[in-house]
Amino acid sequence: MKRQMKKLILPIAAALVFAAGCGTQAATSNAATSNTSGSVKVKPVHIAVVSLYDNDEWSAQFLSGIKAAAQAYPDVTLTETQASYNQAEMVSQLQAVIAQHPDVIIVNHASQPSALAPAVQQAINQGIKVISVEADIPVKGVAHANENNQQLATLSLNALAQGIHNRGNIAVIWVGGFTPMVQREVSLKAFEKAHPDIHVIATYGDASNTTISDTMARTEALLRQYPNAGQLSAIWASWDQFAIGAVKAEQALQRNVPIYGIDVSNQDLALMKQSNSPWKATAANDVYQYGAAMVNYALRDAYGESIPSSIWIPGALIEQSKLPPQGENIHDFFLSILPSETSLGSSPLLQQLEKEKQ
Numbered sequence: 001m002k003r004q005m006k007k008l009i010l011p012i013a014a015a016l017v018f019a020a021g022c023g024t025q026a027a028t029s030n031a032a033t034s035n036t037s038g039s040v041k042v043k044p045v046h047i048a049v050v051s052l053y054d055n056d057e058w059s060a061q062f063l064s065g066i067k068a069a070a071q072a073y074p075d076v077t078l079t080e081t082q083a084s085y086n087q088a089e090m091v092s093q094l095q096a097v098i099a100q101h102p103d104v105i106i107v108n109h110a111s112q113p114s115a116l117a118p119a120v121q122q123a124i125n126q127g128i129k130v131i132s133v134e135a136d137i138p139v140k141g142v143a144h145a146n147e148n149n150q151q152l153a154t155l156s157l158n159a160l161a162q163g164i165h166n167r168g169n170i171a172v173i174w175v176g177g178f179t180p181m182v183q184r185e186v187s188l189k190a191f192e193k194a195h196p197d198i199h200v201i202a203t204y205g206d207a208s209n210t211t212i213s214d215t216m217a218r219t220e221a222l223l224r225q226y227p228n229a230g231q232l233s234a235i236w237a238s239w240d241q242f243a244i245g246a247v248k249a250e251q252a253l254q255r256n257v258p259i260y261g262i263d264v265s266n267q268d269l270a271l272m273k274q275s276n277s278p279w280k281a282t283a284a285n286d287v288y289q290y291g292a293a294m295v296n297y298a299l300r301d302a303y304g305e306s307i308p309s310s311i312w313i314p315g316a317l318i319e320q321s322k323l324p325p326q327g328e329n330i331h332d333f334f335l336s337i338l339p340s341e342t343s344l345g346s347s348p349l350l351q352q353l354e355k356e357k358q
Helices: 057-071 087-099 113-125 149-163 179-194 211-225 240-253 266-273 287-302 330-337 339-343 348-357
Strands: 005-007 045-051 076-082 104-108 129-133 143-147 168-173 198-204 234-237 259-262 279-284 310-313 316-319
Touching: 045 057, 045 087, 045 287, 057 076, 057 104, 057 266, 057 287, 076 087, 087 104, 087 113, 104 113, 104 287, 113 129, 129 287, 143 149, 143 179, 143 287, 149 179, 149 234, 149 259, 149 279, 149 316, 168 211, 168 240, 179 198, 198 211, 211 240, 234 240, 240 259, 240 266, 240 279, 266 279, 287 310, 287 330, 287 339, 287 348, 330 339
Parallel strands: 005 076, 045 076, 045 104, 104 129, 129 143, 143 310, 168 198, 168 234, 234 259, 259 279
Antiparallel strands: 279 316
């Protein structure tokens, strides 16, 4: 059968959740896994992706990975929604998706994961598998997928410390509520304790449809408050949207305070490559492969294979002095520095499904 794909547009509520599916049945209990010839007995699988937002390049890469992986397997239907950062809209969209009774729901980010709990519990009660992505929803039976956010923050902060020789004043761009930000803050607090000569003199940040412009305005105000060399040694941006806004602010005011960030995209790499760019390093993983891995886990869950309850996506530090060549796709770049990410979530079952597709 041809894979079907539909875009669900619903005028309803939203939230930011990052989720990973959870299979409670053992693979041996799956009645549709294989036949006597060793091939898989294919069945229709409906995967829904409910996102808090999709207007940044991180989301574009993640969703591209999901779509590409879904196309690699037979008889997969994909439904997508996004809530434009509106938590209530995301909840409504999630409820509408549950009414369609998909096999698996991938919840992608959430500003308040607990707000999604009642709807997610409803899905679990109806036998729908749920995978949360970057959103630790407090419901038993949900599989939680996260970037290794503490690792990413530590890699970025250590690069900052080395860059300013373990001494100076820094600004932190961060926002609370979101699971990845909460996890990254753990590393920030540990970093502050371990570096008593590095002082955080300003903290700000907000997540919305205008994050970049808002961050630019607030960073310009910060730079005007500390106009002299030495007053501000570096800026730590806990999200690449924050880093983009900070870079634009420095360009507007012709400043060059070093910036260290988390997450990366082709747009980010282009900014880092600009002449005299203040963006010195960022810690990230292959988000395209992250999306593909979520489909792998979702399909295994749908076919009755047991999957981990916690899934961690490793990352690496990308330094300005070691950027990929101009024009190289970021996914190809990650293949060289994190080749293990290409097999995330893979299993013999999925390999057989791919053969069925061919």
